[in-house]
Amino acid sequence: MSSAAESAEVLEAPDAAPKLKAMRLRLHAQHQSIVVMRTDCHVCRAEGLSQRSQVLVRVRGREVQALLYQLDDGLPPDTVALSEEAWRRLAAQEGDEVQVTHPLIIESLANVRRRIYGHRLDDDAMLSIVKDVAAGRYSEVQLAAFLTASAALPLDESETLALTKAMVAVGERLVWSAPIVLDKHCIGGLPGNRTTPIVVAIVAAHGLIMPKTSSRAITSPAGTADTMETIAPVTLSMADMRRVVGEVGACIAWGGAVQLSPADEVFVRIERELDIDTEGQLIASVLSKKVAAGATHVVIDIPVGPTAKVRSAEAAAHLSQRLTRVGAQMGLTIICLQTDGAQPVGRGIGPALEARDVLAVLQGDESAPQDLAQRASRLAGVALEMGGVATEGQGYALAWETLQNGRAWQKFQQIVQAQGGMRELPLAPHLHSLEAPRAGRVVYIDNRRLARLAKLAGAPESKAAGLLMHVRLGDEVARHQSLLTIHAQSAGELSYALAYWQGEADIIKVI
Amino acid sequence: MSSAAESAEVLEAPDAAPKLKAMRLRLHAQHQSIVVMRTDCHVCRAEGLSQRSQVLVRVRGREVQALLYQLDDGLPPDTVALSEEAWRRLAAQEGDEVQVTHPLIIESLANVRRRIYGHRLDDDAMLSIVKDVAAGRYSEVQLAAFLTASAALPLDESETLALTKAMVAVGERLVWSAPIVLDKHCIGGLPGNRTTPIVVAIVAAHGLIMPKTSSRAITSPAGTADTMETIAPVTLSMADMRRVVGEVGACIAWGGAVQLSPADEVFVRIERELDIDTEGQLIASVLSKKVAAGATHVVIDIPVGPTAKVRSAEAAAHLSQRLTRVGAQMGLTIICLQTDGAQPVGRGIGPALEARDVLAVLQGDESAPQDLAQRASRLAGVALEMGGVATEGQGYALAWETLQNGRAWQKFQQIVQAQGGMRELPLAPHLHSLEAPRAGRVVYIDNRRLARLAKLAGAPESKAAGLLMHVRLGDEVARHQSLLTIHAQSAGELSYALAYWQGEADIIKVI
Incomplete structure (x- = not known):
C-alpha cells in the first residue's frame, strides 16, 4: 500500500482550494453562523466536510467559523448559502467567491480540558481561550464546557484577574480626557x-x-x-x-x-441558556x-x-x-x-x-x-x-x-x-391579573420565581412582556385582590406563564 | 393597566394551537432536529417563538424537540420545513398537519445546576436527567454542562451506579434463555x-x-x-x-x-466534541x-x-x-x-x-x-x-x-x-509515507497524538482513512525508512494531517 510514488503527491496550497459562489439565504439563526451546501458539492468531498462540521469560511480576506448543513436539492451547484450572521460578519455580496475549508485546530481547547480536570489557568492560558472565544472559534458545546468548569471549580482570584485582563485585551478600549470617569x-x-x-x-x-x-x-x-x-x-x-x-x-x-469586552456577550449567551452566573x-x-x-x-x-x-x-x-x-x-x-x-x-x-x-x-x-x-x-x-x-x-x-x-x-x-430620540413604550395585548387566594398579609416574595414567571410571559424578548406588581412586603390584602398583572405579547406565552403560576402558588405568600 | 376585563380572557387549549403543513426540507444536520419557519409566520407571532428558540413539534401524536430557524422567503406560507432527523423521528409525511409550540419546562435542569455547584445526585435526580436526555429534550449546551460537571467533580460510586441504572431504565432490554451470556x-x-x-x-x-x-x-x-x-x-x-x-x-x-441505553449515544456525541471521557x-x-x-x-x-x-x-x-x-x-x-x-x-x-x-x-x-x-x-x-x-x-x-x-x-x-454478508474493504485514494528523520531505534510512540493524526486524516468519518504503521517499539530503522503511511479520502484531509505531523515530529521517537 505504501509505494514510492505516494510521497511525491503535491499538496494544494490553502489558497488554491476550490471556490464557490456566495448566496444570501436570509436565514435567521441569531448569533449562529451557518453555511448550507449541497450534499453532492465537490468541495465537501474534496475537503472531507460532512454535515454539522465546523468549517472556516473565507470571503475577500474576511473569515468566519460556521456550522455546515447539507441540502439534497434547492441550491444551485457550486453555491454556498450563508445565514444572516455569516453574511454580516463576512460583509459578503451576492456572487462573491467563497472558500470553505476545515477550521484551524483550536489549541486553547487543551487548556479548557485541563481546567475541567482541575488545573488552574495562568494569564497566557486564559488569554488563549478568550482570544479564540472572541474570534468565534468555540462551538456552543465548548463554550458550555469552559463556563461549567469555571462554575464547578470556581475561578480563584488570580484566574479572575487573568480572565478580566484577557477580556479587556481582546476588545477595544475607550479613552477620555477627564481625570475622573x-x-x-x-x-x-x-x-x-x-x-x-x-x-x-x-x-x-x-x-x-x-x-x-x-x-x-x-x-x-x-x-x-x-x-x-x-x-x-x-x-x-x-x-x-x-x-x-x-x-x-x-x-x-x-x-x-x-467591541468593549467582546467575549463577554458570547459567554453571557451560554450562561443564559444554562441559567448559571x-x-x-x-x-x-x-x-x-x-x-x-x-x-x-x-x-x-x-x-x-x-x-x-x-x-x-x-x-x-x-x-x-x-x-x-x-x-x-x-x-x-x-x-x-x-x-x-x-x-x-x-x-x-x-x-x-x-x-x-x-x-x-x-x-x-x-x-x-x-x-x-x-x-x-x-x-x-x-x-x-x-x-x-x-x-x-x-x-x-x-x-x-x-x-x-x-x-x-x-x-x-x-x-x-x-x-436618537424618545420612543413610545410598547404595551402588551394580553393581560391577566393574579389574585390573592385569601385575605391576609404579604409575608414573602420569591424574586427568582417571579423572574421566571416574567420570563415565561416573554420578557425580555418581548419588550412589553413581564409583570406589574400591585403589592409589597407587609401589605394587607383582601381575598381576590390583585397581587400582580401578567403582561404578554402572545396568548401562548400568557398560558405558559399561567401554567407555571398555578404550580407555584407561593411565589407571593399571603398569610 | 389592570382592569376587571382582563381576567376574563379565555385561554386556548394546547390542542387548539394553530396548525401548519409539514414540508421535507432534505436538510442534513446529523442528530439535530431543525425546523424552519417563515419570519412572518403567524404561529411564531402567536406563540412568541423567535429564531433559535427550542420548540416542540407535534405530528399525529409523535413529538420531537427541535431548534427553530427563520427564513425571510423561499417557503410557502403556513409551512414548517423539517430537517431529515426531525422528519424521521416524527415519521412525517408531506403535507401533514404540524403543531409548533414552546417546549415543556425541563425540570431536571435544576438537578444539573445543583450538580454544577457540587451537590451529589441521587437515583431520582439522575433518572430525571437521563430521561430528558434520552427523550431529546436537552440542548447541546445543557448536555455539555452536565458532562463537564461530572468530569470536574467526578461521579462517585453511588452516582455512577445511579447513572448506570438510569441509562438501563430509559432503554429497551434483551433477554436470553441461556444461563450464561x-x-x-x-x-x-x-x-x-x-x-x-x-x-x-x-x-x-x-x-x-x-x-x-x-x-x-x-x-x-x-x-x-x-x-x-x-x-x-x-x-x-x-x-x-x-x-x-x-x-x-x-x-x-x-x-x-x-435502543439499549439510548442516552449513551447522546452523551458520546458531546464527549467526542469535547474530547473528554x-x-x-x-x-x-x-x-x-x-x-x-x-x-x-x-x-x-x-x-x-x-x-x-x-x-x-x-x-x-x-x-x-x-x-x-x-x-x-x-x-x-x-x-x-x-x-x-x-x-x-x-x-x-x-x-x-x-x-x-x-x-x-x-x-x-x-x-x-x-x-x-x-x-x-x-x-x-x-x-x-x-x-x-x-x-x-x-x-x-x-x-x-x-x-x-x-x-x-x-x-x-x-x-x-x-x-447481511461480507463487504469489500474500501481503500483510500490519497496515501503519504512519513519517514524516519534519522537512523536509529524506535523508543517511543505517542498513542494519543497518533490517534489525533489518524482523525485529522479523516477517520472514522472516512472509513478508509487512517494510518498504516510500519514500525513497532524497539525496531531499528534506517534514515528515510517509512514509519507509517497516512491514508486519506481527500487532499484536504491529507494536508491537514501532514500539517499536524510537521509540528509534532516526536510522535514516533527515533534515537
Whole structure:
C-alpha cells in the first residue's frame, strides 16, 4: 500500500482550494453562523466536510467559523448559502467567491480540558481561550464546557484577574480626557432594580463624565440595555458613544454593540441558556467592561436577600472584597454598597414595564415608586462623592435634590435626544391579573420565581412582556385582590406563564 | 393597566394551537432536529417563538424537540420545513398537519445546576436527567454542562451506579434463555486494539452466547462498530439481533441502532466534541449496555501505558474495582485484565485499516499481526473459562487453537453472513509515507497524538482513512525508512494531517 510514488503527491496550497459562489439565504439563526451546501458539492468531498462540521469560511480576506448543513436539492451547484450572521460578519455580496475549508485546530481547547480536570489557568492560558472565544472559534458545546468548569471549580482570584485582563485585551478600549470617569453596576438578581438611567442622569447633571454601557438580561427578565431600549436607541457604535458623551457628558448604551469586552456577550449567551452566573465570570464581566469603557471610579450595588443573587451579608462582603481587589489591580477605584434585596424594586418587571417606573421617577410623577427613587439617589450620591461634587455624607441629599428640581430629567432628555430620540413604550395585548387566594398579609416574595414567571410571559424578548406588581412586603390584602398583572405579547406565552403560576402558588405568600 | 376585563380572557387549549403543513426540507444536520419557519409566520407571532428558540413539534401524536430557524422567503406560507432527523423521528409525511409550540419546562435542569455547584445526585435526580436526555429534550449546551460537571467533580460510586441504572431504565432490554451470556469490552485509548470481532468469533465457535453491541469512536479514530461496518452491516434492529444470535450464537452490532441505553449515544456525541471521557460516564456507558444486552459475564480489557487512556497500574486497579463493584450491584460478573498499552495494536489505525488486521488474524494469514492474535486469545480465553468451556488456566490455549484450526474464521463468516454478508474493504485514494528523520531505534510512540493524526486524516468519518504503521517499539530503522503511511479520502484531509505531523515530529521517537 505504501509505494514510492505516494510521497511525491503535491499538496494544494490553502489558497488554491476550490471556490464557490456566495448566496444570501436570509436565514435567521441569531448569533449562529451557518453555511448550507449541497450534499453532492465537490468541495465537501474534496475537503472531507460532512454535515454539522465546523468549517472556516473565507470571503475577500474576511473569515468566519460556521456550522455546515447539507441540502439534497434547492441550491444551485457550486453555491454556498450563508445565514444572516455569516453574511454580516463576512460583509459578503451576492456572487462573491467563497472558500470553505476545515477550521484551524483550536489549541486553547487543551487548556479548557485541563481546567475541567482541575488545573488552574495562568494569564497566557486564559488569554488563549478568550482570544479564540472572541474570534468565534468555540462551538456552543465548548463554550458550555469552559463556563461549567469555571462554575464547578470556581475561578480563584488570580484566574479572575487573568480572565478580566484577557477580556479587556481582546476588545477595544475607550479613552477620555477627564481625570475622573464614573461608572456604576448592579449585581443583578433583583427584579425591577433599574436604577442606572436615573443614576446616570443625576451624575451627568453635575457635569461628571459617565459613559455607561449596560448588558442585556443574563438570567433575568430584563437587563438595563433591554429596558433603556424601549425608551431610546441603545445600539451605539464607539464613534456614537464618543459623540454622545462629548455632547451631553453621558450615555446609556448597549455594551454588546461596541467591541468593549467582546467575549463577554458570547459567554453571557451560554450562561443564559444554562441559567448559571458565577462569581469569577461575573467579576471579569463587570470589570472588563468598566476598564474598556475608560472608567476610573465605579459604584457597585449588591442587593442582598434570601432570593436575590447574593443571599447573605457575608457573601456580599466576600464579593465586595474580591471586586475591590481585582478592580484595584486593574486600576479602578471601587465602592460596593449592600442594598435590600428582599423584594422587587418599583412596580414593573420586564423591559417596558420597568421603563415606565424609570420615567415616572425622573419626571417626578407623584405616583412614582419611591423605593426606586431612593435607591438611585443612594448610588448616585456615592458617585457624586467619588466625583468630588459632594463632600462625604452629602451625596445622597444632593442626588435627591437633583431628582426633585428636574435637573436629572432635563439631563436624561438630553441623553435620549443625543442617542436618537424618545420612543413610545410598547404595551402588551394580553393581560391577566393574579389574585390573592385569601385575605391576609404579604409575608414573602420569591424574586427568582417571579423572574421566571416574567420570563415565561416573554420578557425580555418581548419588550412589553413581564409583570406589574400591585403589592409589597407587609401589605394587607383582601381575598381576590390583585397581587400582580401578567403582561404578554402572545396568548401562548400568557398560558405558559399561567401554567407555571398555578404550580407555584407561593411565589407571593399571603398569610 | 389592570382592569376587571382582563381576567376574563379565555385561554386556548394546547390542542387548539394553530396548525401548519409539514414540508421535507432534505436538510442534513446529523442528530439535530431543525425546523424552519417563515419570519412572518403567524404561529411564531402567536406563540412568541423567535429564531433559535427550542420548540416542540407535534405530528399525529409523535413529538420531537427541535431548534427553530427563520427564513425571510423561499417557503410557502403556513409551512414548517423539517430537517431529515426531525422528519424521521416524527415519521412525517408531506403535507401533514404540524403543531409548533414552546417546549415543556425541563425540570431536571435544576438537578444539573445543583450538580454544577457540587451537590451529589441521587437515583431520582439522575433518572430525571437521563430521561430528558434520552427523550431529546436537552440542548447541546445543557448536555455539555452536565458532562463537564461530572468530569470536574467526578461521579462517585453511588452516582455512577445511579447513572448506570438510569441509562438501563430509559432503554429497551434483551433477554436470553441461556444461563450464561458473555460480553467483552475494551477501555479504549489504544489505537488499533480491535480484538472484539476475533473474541466473539472464538467464543461463539464453542457454542457460547455472545450478543455483542459496540459503539462508534468517542475520541478515537475508530470504534469497533466503525471497523466492523467496513466488513459487514452492523445496523441491526432488536429483532435482527435476536435472529442473528438465534441462528449463529453471536453478533457484532452497532449499539446505537438498538435502543439499549439510548442516552449513551447522546452523551458520546458531546464527549467526542469535547474530547473528554470520564470514569463515571465510562463505567455507566459500558455497564448499562452490557445489562441491557442481557449479559451475565463480562471480560474487560484495560490497556495501561503512558499515552493510553489508563496510564498506571494503580489507576487500572481503581477502575477495575469500581467496574467490578458497580457491575456486581447490577448483577454482572466482571473480570478485568490489565494489558500492555505502550503502543498501537496491529498495523492499521482507522476503520478499514483495522478491519484488514482483524481479517488477517481470523484467516490465519502468515503476515497477520501476532500481537493482535495474542491479545484476542487472552481475552477470549478468560471468556471461555467464565463460560465453563475451559478450565481455569486453559482458556488461552483453547482460544489460540480455535484461531489456528480455522473454527473462529468459520464462525466469523457465519456471523457476517447472518448480519447481511461480507463487504469489500474500501481503500483510500490519497496515501503519504512519513519517514524516519534519522537512523536509529524506535523508543517511543505517542498513542494519543497518533490517534489525533489518524482523525485529522479523516477517520472514522472516512472509513478508509487512517494510518498504516510500519514500525513497532524497539525496531531499528534506517534514515528515510517509512514509519507509517497516512491514508486519506481527500487532499484536504491529507494536508491537514501532514500539517499536524510537521509540528509534532516526536510522535514516533527515533534515537
